Amino acid sequence: MYVAVKGGEAAIRNAHRLLADRRRGDRMVPAISLEQIVGQLALAVDRVMTEGSLYDRELAALAIKQARGDMIEAIFLLRAYRTTLPRFGYSQPINTGGMLVERRVSATYKDLPGGQLLGPTFDYTHRLLDPSLATDDEPEAPESRPQEDETMLRVSEILAHEGLIEGDGAMPEDHEIGDITREPLEFPMERDTRLQALSRGDEGFLLALGYSTQRGYARNHPFAGEIRIGEVEIEIDVPELDFPVSLGRIRVTECQMVNQFKGSAKAPPQFTRGYGLVFGQSERKAMAMALCDRALRARELGEDIIAPAQDEEFVISHSDNVQATGFVEHLKLPHYVDFQAELDLVRRMRREFEKRQTGDDERKEAAE
Amino acid sequence: MSTETIARYNFAYLDEQTKRMIRRAILKGIAIPGYQVPFASREMPMPYGWGTGGVQVTASVIGPGDVLKVIDQGADDTTNAVSIRAFFQKVAEIAVTTHTGEATIIQTRHRIPEKPLQEGQILVYQVPIPEPLRFLEPRETETRKMHALEEYGLMHVKLYEDIAKHGHIATTYAYPVKVEGRYVMDPSPTPKFDNPKMHMSPALQLFGAGREKRIYAIPPYTRVESLDFEDHPFEIQKFDQPCALCGGTDVYLDEVILDDRGGRMFVCSDTDHCEERREAGHTGHMSEEAAQ
Amino acid sequence: MSFHGKSIEGGFRQPVFDAQATFRAVMEALARPGTIQKSLAAARPPAPLTPEAGAVALTLCDHDTPIWLDPPLQAEEAVRAWLAFHTGAPIVTNPSDAHFAFVSYPATLISLDNFAQGTQDYPDRSATLVLQVETLANGPAIALEGPGIRTTARLAPSPMPRHFAEQWVQNRARFPRGIDLVLVAREGVAALPRTTRITAEE
Numbered sequence: 001m002y003v004a005v006k007g008g009e010a011a012i013r014n015a016h017r018l019l020a021d022r023r024r025g026d027r028m029v030p031a032i033s034l035e036q037i038v039g040q041l042a043l044a045v046d047r048v049m050t051e052g053s054l055y056d057r058e059l060a061a062l063a064i065k066q067a068r069g070d071m072i073e074a075i076f077l078l079r080a081y082r083t084t085l086p087r088f089g090y091s092q093p094i095n096t097g098g099m100l101v102e103r104r105v106s107a108t109y110k111d112l113p114g115g116q117l118l119g120p121t122f123d124y125t126h127r128l129l130d131p132s133l134a135t136d137d138e139p140e141a142p143e144s145r146p147q148e149d150e151t152m153l154r155v156s157e158i159l160a161h162e163g164l165i166e167g168d169g170a171m172p173e174d175h176e177i178g179d180i181t182r183e184p185l186e187f188p189m190e191r192d193t194r195l196q197a198l199s200r201g202d203e204g205f206l207l208a209l210g211y212s213t214q215r216g217y218a219r220n221h222p223f224a225g226e227i228r229i230g231e232v233e234i235e236i237d238v239p240e241l242d243f244p245v246s247l248g249r250i251r252v253t254e255c256q257m258v259n260q261f262k263g264s265a266k267a268p269p270q271f272t273r274g275y276g277l278v279f280g281q282s283e284r285k286a287m288a289m290a291l292c293d294r295a296l297r298a299r300e301l302g303e304d305i306i307a308p309a310q311d312e313e314f315v316i317s318h319s320d321n322v323q324a325t326g327f328v329e330h331l332k333l334p335h336y337v338d339f340q341a342e343l344d345l346v347r348r349m350r351r352e353f354e355k356r357q358t359g360d361d362e363r364k365e366a367a368e
Numbered sequence: 369m370s371t372e373t374i375a376r377y378n379f380a381y382l383d384e385q386t387k388r389m390i391r392r393a394i395l396k397g398i399a400i401p402g403y404q405v406p407f408a409s410r411e412m413p414m415p416y417g418w419g420t421g422g423v424q425v426t427a428s429v430i431g432p433g434d435v436l437k438v439i440d441q442g443a444d445d446t447t448n449a450v451s452i453r454a455f456f457q458k459v460a461e462i463a464v465t466t467h468t469g470e471a472t473i474i475q476t477r478h479r480i481p482e483k484p485l486q487e488g489q490i491l492v493y494q495v496p497i498p499e500p501l502r503f504l505e506p507r508e509t510e511t512r513k514m515h516a517l518e519e520y521g522l523m524h525v526k527l528y529e530d531i532a533k534h535g536h537i538a539t540t541y542a543y544p545v546k547v548e549g550r551y552v553m554d555p556s557p558t559p560k561f562d563n564p565k566m567h568m569s570p571a572l573q574l575f576g577a578g579r580e581k582r583i584y585a586i587p588p589y590t591r592v593e594s595l596d597f598e599d600h601p602f603e604i605q606k607f608d609q610p611c612a613l614c615g616g617t618d619v620y621l622d623e624v625i626l627d628d629r630g631g632r633m634f635v636c637s638d639t640d641h642c643e644e645r646r647e648a649g650h651t652g653h654m655s656e657e658a659a660q
Numbered sequence: 661m662s663f664h665g666k667s668i669e670g671g672f673r674q675p676v677f678d679a680q681a682t683f684r685a686v687m688e689a690l691a692r693p694g695t696i697q698k699s700l701a702a703a704r705p706p707a708p709l710t711p712e713a714g715a716v717a718l719t720l721c722d723h724d725t726p727i728w729l730d731p732p733l734q735a736e737e738a739v740r741a742w743l744a745f746h747t748g749a750p751i752v753t754n755p756s757d758a759h760f761a762f763v764s765y766p767a768t769l770i771s772l773d774n775f776a777q778g779t780q781d782y783p784d785r786s787a788t789l790v791l792q793v794e795t796l797a798n799g800p801a802i803a804l805e806g807p808g809i810r811t812t813a814r815l816a817p818s819p820m821p822r823h824f825a826e827q828w829v830q831n832r833a834r835f836p837r838g839i840d841l842v843l844v845a846r847e848g849v850a851a852l853p854r855t856t857r858i859t860a861e862e
Contacts, residue, residue, distance in 0.1 A: 326416030341540035
């Protein structure tokens, strides 16, 4: 006698209990607090905010804790929360020219107004494991100096003075800035929505694609014109007031790639731009995004589309790790109904094949 | 940091603005049967590929008077069906059932119930890849043109190549259909066994593809024809034995492996249908009654 | 910015459930052309916008859906203020920019091809017209065929736009492009999606 398997509900309930237990880990060890995650795993928090498209450190920390440190799972948690939030309005574009800069480096000039500012970077650290971090040793307090008043000129503006770089990506007069979280994607995309998609795109995927352009798959001669990290003001227009209201400050990383360009039928020889902007401190992502942005402008600049990084439908359709992970992992779900249909087909084709084989053999024997 | 300020969700999960957007897409889908309406799919609290499209459609349609049934592979007790049903019980506090006849809304993955649907019922399909032409042409820009121009030659060529190579069409599920003589449509990965049930169904059929951001629909009493050729007419899979539990024929069967010596049995994939038949006294050769 | 008390009154009593019930009525009406769905929730908009048309507006319109109003509705400041307050939908004067059109006097409506028909690539980018009619069942009858209808259905809406049958044949010929009609009256809501064919007139 056969009894069909039941008890899906109990199985799920028990799996979730076990998950909660494993998440908590050893009960003798204190549970990690959100403050600790925000303060001490700050770059993980930044990545989750960027790809989760929601600037909220506490929620990102909660997501990381809930996801047991699985970054894509944390990003997913944050996105699924974000999507339910009411939309009150759109802020003004942030002005990174007015940034309170903590780090700013340019690879295109030895020195420049405002100077090179290393900031809290892993660059030039020797990647030797540091045993002192295994204990609670207090590090030294950092050096600091008062912020200079002058705003830090962007490298792109220096080149723009000479007319050697293209304009700052002006959209047509009547163009309304899109919102990929509110409207379905439509190909070909404009640069505004494409940049939005890249900004929330998977860091690893964009890194690999950016890397591929450096290795010759759509080489675009990039220079890191400038990378800056710091805080910018978020301002919003309120209909009743004739001045914008500040909502607060957020930390962002901006990368302006400067790319050599020989000119084409559509554009004169000049430097062109690739742009990257992400929440928090994430240079790798901002740089990869800038490389991909430049590669994806091939159509606009009249370049031949020959490499994956230039293929907008390919890149944008596959850059979202929440979508990708869901669809890859859905293969875990039962597919036995379709598999049954395939089993039947393969069995049938197999029988036909064998019949043909024996038929052939008999014919052969008959001929001999 | 206080935990009350952290994370709250709306009734039925989706906010009203999102529901309006999805509802408008559903109405367009009904007005243009088989056409895939783009919609601004939201992140849902379950992964893409696990029914987010169907869940969004159901969440936008469902109301306090509805009775919901959720199936995966035809069964009410598969884990993902259990999970989605629990989601709606939690966020919308609606009545649920496993009985096809009692449900006003049935959300499904991979099957259409065996019991014929009625007027007033809504069948919501979870769709992974809504574009029937996707595996012939990966580009959205191209497939959109093909639908616009009603240029479906490529699909016929593909099916005919199957016939040339294998002697018959080698597509067993997600078998393409033509809706009301116009749009070629993907019925979602249901086995082609279920295709005929879509034709002139009294129920409203809604399709949601969350990751791919498309909604489409088949109104009740709409022509749905499986693509075929005069010399190779469409035919469904036939099982050479009845259900081992209820003795049902003309139903879709799951193959259940009983031991490691090749022992197997075939049982209804539609668990509710099978139970109803057994309650009505039907038996199969491996049912309890037969064992006694 | 000024709005009088009238514009903030008259919304749904239970926005979530009223919108859901009204949506289901409109969806059923479109899915089964010829049927009259009665489960619209009550809205109380300023005249000449009717409670039924108001309910449809509250259910389907928002910032993302420009609205066109026929001249009698357009002329009424209170109607515009009510729609603005409750839906946030921009009101447009060019009919081809509208996602929804609300029509208080169908008999004098401009011809249907003035409204957005969608494109061959995106036939969904078309307008839905909401016509306030006096009756759905007691006017001159039309027989209907097409998706959603088992054999034939019958509807008797009145008043309808001028030369409606001819206009509808043209609308049908544009398929998959074309507009969809939602008809509202005291009796409830009925609809004619672009797929419906009018096969006979009384």
